[in-house]
Amino acid sequence: MKDISAGPLGKKKTWYQVFWRYRVLTLMCIPAILFFFFFSYMPMPGIWVAFVDYKYRKGVFGSPFVGLRNFEFLAQSGKLWTLTRNTILYNLAFIILGNLFAVFIAILLNEIQSRRFKKLSQTMMFLPYFISQVLVGILVFNLLNYDTGFVNEVLRALGKTPWQPYSSPGAWPVLMVIIYLWQQTGYNSVVYFASICGIDAEIIEAARVDGANAFQKIRYILLPMLKPTIVILLLFALGGIVKGNFGLFYNVIGQNPMLYDTTDIIETYVYRSTIADFNFSSASAVGLYQSIVGFVIVLCANGVIKKIEPDYSLF
Amino acid sequence: MKKVLAAFLITTMAASLAACGGQGGRTAPDGSGTETDAAVDGGAAASGDEAAAIDTSEHVVINYMVTGDPPEGEAKENLNRMMEELNGILTEKVNAELQIYYIPWTDWLANYNLTLAQMDGSVDLVGTASDWLDAWPNAKDGAFLELSENMLKTYAPKTWASVSPEHWELCKYNGEIYLMPEDNYAQWTNHGFIYRADWAKEAGLDEVKSWEDMTAYFAYVRKAYPDIMAWDSDGTAYGTLAGGWTASHSDFVAIDGITANALWGGTKSDPYTITVPQYDDTDMMVAFAKEMAKWDEMGVWSTDVLNKTTTANRDDYRIGKVAAEQHHTQTWTDLCSHTDNNKIYTDDSDAESGFFWFGEETGNVVRLSITHGAMAVSAASENPERALMVYDLIRNDPDCYRLFNYGIKGVSWDVNEDGLRITPEGYNPDTQNINGMTNYWWGRNDDLEIRDASRNWDVIEPMYEELDAAAIDYPYGQFVPDVDAIQAQINNVNEVYTNDMKLIAYGKFDDQGMTAEEAVQKLHDDLQKAGIETVTEELQRQFDELYK
Numbered sequence: 022m023k024d025i026s027a028g029p030l031g032k033k034k035t036w037y038q039v040f041w042r043y044r045v046l047t048l049m050c051i052p053a054i055l056f057f058f059f060f061s062y063m064p065m066p067g068i069w070v071a072f073v074d075y076k077y078r079k080g081v082f083g084s085p086f087v088g089l090r091n092f093e094f095l096a097q098s099g100k101l102w103t104l105t106r107n108t109i110l111y112n113l114a115f116i117i118l119g120n121l122f123a124v125f126i127a128i129l130l131n132e133i134q135s136r137r138f139k140k141l142s143q144t145m146m147f148l149p150y151f152i153s154q155v156l157v158g159i160l161v162f163n164l165l166n167y168d169t170g171f172v173n174e175v176l177r178a179l180g181k182t183p184w185q186p187y188s189s190p191g192a193w194p195v196l197m198v199i200i201y202l203w204q205q206t207g208y209n210s211v212v213y214f215a216s217i218c219g220i221d222a223e224i225i226e227a228a229r230v231d232g233a234n235a236f237q238k239i240r241y242i243l244l245p246m247l248k249p250t251i252v253i254l255l256l257f258a259l260g261g262i263v264k265g266n267f268g269l270f271y272n273v274i275g276q277n278p279m280l281y282d283t284t285d286i287i288e289t290y291v292y293r294s295t296i297a298d299f300n301f302s303s304a305s306a307v308g309l310y311q312s313i314v315g316f317v318i319v320l321c322a323n324g325v326i327k328k329i330e331p332d333y334s335l336f
Numbered sequence: 337m338k339k340v341l342a343a344f345l346i347t348t349m350a351a352s353l354a355a356c357g358g359q360g361g362r363t364a365p366d367g368s369g370t371e372t373d374a375a376v377d378g379g380a381a382a383s384g385d386e387a388a389a390i391d392t393s394e395h396v397v398i399n400y401m402v403t404g405d406p407p408e409g410e411a412k413e414n415l416n417r418m419m420e421e422l423n424g425i426l427t428e429k430v431n432a433e434l435q436i437y438y439i440p441w442t443d444w445l446a447n448y449n450l451t452l453a454q455m456d457g458s459v460d461l462v463g464t465a466s467d468w469l470d471a472w473p474n475a476k477d478g479a480f481l482e483l484s485e486n487m488l489k490t491y492a493p494k495t496w497a498s499v500s501p502e503h504w505e506l507c508k509y510n511g512e513i514y515l516m517p518e519d520n521y522a523q524w525t526n527h528g529f530i531y532r533a534d535w536a537k538e539a540g541l542d543e544v545k546s547w548e549d550m551t552a553y554f555a556y557v558r559k560a561y562p563d564i565m566a567w568d569s570d571g572t573a574y575g576t577l578a579g580g581w582t583a584s585h586s587d588f589v590a591i592d593g594i595t596a597n598a599l600w601g602g603t604k605s606d607p608y609t610i611t612v613p614q615y616d617d618t619d620m621m622v623a624f625a626k627e628m629a630k631w632d633e634m635g636v637w638s639t640d641v642l643n644k645t646t647t648a649n650r651d652d653y654r655i656g657k658v659a660a661e662q663h664h665t666q667t668w669t670d671l672c673s674h675t676d677n678n679k680i681y682t683d684d685s686d687a688e689s690g691f692f693w694f695g696e697e698t699g700n701v702v703r704l705s706i707t708h709g710a711m712a713v714s715a716a717s718e719n720p721e722r723a724l725m726v727y728d729l730i731r732n733d734p735d736c737y738r739l740f741n742y743g744i745k746g747v748s749w750d751v752n753e754d755g756l757r758i759t760p761e762g763y764n765p766d767t768q769n770i771n772g773m774t775n776y777w778w779g780r781n782d783d784l785e786i787r788d789a790s791r792n793w794d795v796i797e798p799m800y801e802e803l804d805a806a807a808i809d810y811p812y813g814q815f816v817p818d819v820d821a822i823q824a825q826i827n828n829v830n831e832v833y834t835n836d837m838k839l840i841a842y843g844k845f846d847d848q849g850m851t852a853e854e855a856v857q858k859l860h861d862d863l864q865k866a867g868i869e870t871v872t873e874e875l876q877r878q879f880d881e882l883y884k
Binding site: 075090168278294296 | 445455473476640644823825828830831836847848867
């Protein structure tokens with residue numbers, strides 16, 4: 022902002038001079054500005070619903086104010102800690118492993134020489150991303166269930182004892198991460214692959230002339246060049262670290278309480294307890310709680326990055 | 337720059353406030369206040385039984401909201417043919433036509449409530465129920481229109497006259513009528529197990545009369561018919577099983593409509609003191625847990641039953657692929673009858689279906705609440721008067737009633753020489769069963785019903801008599817609990833109950849390294865922590881206010 026509003030002679034320009042100077046750029050931003058205005062700012066006062074006893078006919082602002090009562094049930098459940106812990110740990114695993122794998126795959130794709138094989142493998146890895154979570158849930162059930170699951174059929178055929186994942190909570194942190202990676206890695210790697218493609222070919226050429234081997238090229242050129250992308254994607258992801266992946270967990274775990282200890286996240290818990298009385302207010306209260314925690318985490322993470330490497334911070 | 341930002345933010349906030357305000361303004365007049373009053377005035381003016389004075393000059397479409405999957409293909413065409421005929425009559429009589437707005441069975445309760453919450457006038461008549469479709473919470477949240485006496489007298493005079501004043505009392509919340517009850521239709525919806533009586537006889541059981549008999553029956557079926565699944569349950573019957581066990585081992589009478597799992601209630605001997613047997617009576621629950629662990633061990637249901645949300649058990653029962661179905665008497669009257677759908681009877685001439693009802697051991701059964709099915713009018717309806725007029729016709733007019741419930745005479749149904757209802761030659765149950773498409777469970781009327789000839793009345797009538805002799809009337813019809821202050825506790829109670837009871841009712845606690853005693857103790861402790869006692873106290877306070 023500073024370098025924009027300061028003129029070439031250091032004389033401060035008024036906002037409309039700045040606006041006029043960058044009118045074309047501003048014009049190009051209008052769709053994005055309108056989008057955020059209508060879909061992010063306009064609904065904001067609706068947060069109020071988290072503080073009222075919502076009655077359909079009275080509307081959000083006409084319903085009686087009840088203070089923090091809608092937040093009570095989550096606090097009283099005694100589950101807040103387990104739920105927040107599960108949500109954050111899963112998301113950490115998803116974010117860290119997800120990005121590591123994505124970078125890894127992007128680099129591998131970049132090293133593939135055959136064009137056709139490159140396209141083919143990219144498409145194959147991309148496909149799971151388009152499968153609905155509902156189908157993922159069914160696929161997993163058909164693979165793993167005890168009576169007729171594929172895995173257990175194979176185990177039985179081999180004369181081994183069948184495996185009962187749907188009664189073993191301990192198995193799921195690993196399984197969920199595997200399912201997530203299977204589904205998301207192909208998609209995530211596209212961004213990294215794109216930024217690798219954006220790296221100036223001359224640099225890589227120069228390295229090759231200097232005798233760098235493939236590993237040195239990755240270590241000293243690709244990875245450092247990918248750093249800003251990695252940091253920005255991490256920052257974006259951190260903002261949602263208390264927002265669980267409802268679709269995945271709800272469809273894969275379903276309503277099996279045997280697995281809740283290790284798989285219940287804030288979303289699934291809230292869904293189960295508010296679906297019974299259809300309470301918009303409690304659900305919104307939880308959403309607000311998640312947003313505030315997410316906001317604080319992003320601010321902290323951004324602050325830390327700003328200290329270490331100011332260029333990479335978001336704001 | 338800062339100023340610009342500030343100005344921008346302020347505009348944003350103002351604009352969005354205005355937007356929300358606008359929405360509120362739009363929905364309010366639709367339902368409450370002015371329009372209702374106008375309707376009442378109109379009613380008062382017209383109540384000099386000059387029905388012709390009602391202005392029906394404008395042709396309107398009334399949307400009837402119902403739970404059920406919309407028919408497709410040929411079935412849909414048949415439905416449309418019936419609707420055309422019905423709408424002809426409705427147009428002629430009240431210048432309105434009816435359309436069906438389906439809430440499909442997948443996530444039905446959530447979608448049902450969501451549709452009501454939209455308040456955009458997309459539905460007019462709402463099929464609802466106090467025990468399974470959140471009628472009271474929706475009335476409280478303002479989703480339903482208050483039906484004044486004048487409105488009912490003017491626009492639904494036959495319905496008004498056919499429901500007794502005592503029954504109208506049971507449809508009131510805060511002194512206002514919200515529901516039109518299905519109070520003239522004999523049906524039993526007490527739950528139990530439907531089983532193969534022929535196999536029970538093979539097992540040496542004359543009849544299944546208790547849970548222990550059921551255990552013996554399942555044990556026999558598992559041994560004698562290893563290819564047949566005993567009961568392909570999904571993971572949702574835990575509450576029914578626990579409630580069924582409670583009914584069979586106490587004189588507990590549950591209060592409907594607090595949560596889906598009816599935990600609170602009184603007893604037959606002391607109806608107005610609230611107890612929660614599943615929480616208090618740990619001995620009874622330990623016995624339950626042990627029995628269910630036996631079932632799980634035997635393989636009555638699939639190992640991963642808790643991950644199943646839906647199965648085709650009932651259809652499988654019809655074709656002899658499973659040995660039991662858990663549902664209510666009304667469903668049994670279908671399954672025990674030799675209809676085209678029930679192939680077991682044509683495949684095996686010995687086949688018979690018996691019914692073990694929960695509470696049979698102690699004779700503990702309660703008659704259906706009259707609001708188990710009821711019609712409400714959406715508060716957002718643009719034509720509540722016409723909606724009432726249409727309802728009055730489909731509930732009381734023989735032609736409309738039979739069209740809507742049975743379909744076109746000669747195509748979907750007919751009457752035989754004994755005056756019983758039969759299906760005509762060439763009838764296809766998959767595409768011509770109009771009853772299964774209109775799902776009219778909110779005002780069926782025994783005065784207009786024609787007995788179904790395919791029903792196995794020889795066994796059904798004795799069952800009705802048996803139930804009738806044992807049953808008491810639902811004692812809490814007038815109790816509409818105000819749960820606002822205890823909703824947080826109820827949600828939490830419901831959550832821990834669901835989680836812990838699933839393990840107990842499906843005998844899965846041993847997989848978690850618990851004994852039956854420990855599992856029941858855990859349920860008790862978790863319920864206590866979740867605040868069950870606070871809820872019980874508050875309900876007792878409201879009970880005392882109403883009944884003392």
